[in-house]
Every structure is written in C-alpha cells, then in structure tokens.
Amino acid sequence: MFNQIKDLYKLKQQAGELQSMLANETVEAENKGVKIVMNGNQEVLSVALNPELAQEEQEKLLQETFNDAVKKVQRLMAEKMMSGQIKGFGM
Secondary structure, eight states, rough: OOOHHHHHHHHHHHHHHHHHHTTTOOOEEEEEEEEEHHHTTTTTTEEEEOOEEEOHHHHHHHHHHHHHHHHHHHHHHHHHHTTTSSTTOOO
C-alpha cells in the first residue's frame, strides 16, 4: 500500500511538472481570419474575429478554430510526454 501511495505522489509531481512546462507553450489556430491563441494548459489567451464575416459564419469558424487549437495542445502534450523531458513519462 505504501508503494501505491508513493507512486501516486510521484505521478502527481510529474503531472505538475508537465503542467508548468505547458503553461509556457502557446499554439495558434486560424481559419479564414478567425484566430485563437491558447497556452499548453488549454487556456485561451486571445481571440481575433474577422469583421468581414457574418455572425453565423464567425460562430462556426470560432468553434472549428477552437477545436483545432485544443487538438494542437493535445499533440503538444503528447510530444512533451513522449520526448522524455519529464522523468517517468518518456519512452
């Protein structure tokens, strides 16, 4: 049981390291002038809309662009974990 607690503590530490590392990374997603910048913790840092588009089109593009940004962050997380930059996560 003590080993399980020790392993959980270690995992929590590694997750904290990953979160700190990702907070300093940013990704951008853009689609027809709608742009989202997101950090590695999936927090939106900025949104730019295209004023030439109708509201309905902007809403659609915003949704698509947001989803694209989330996928980019998820790929970034996987890359960081697989690269071995955080002890215990790499291959």
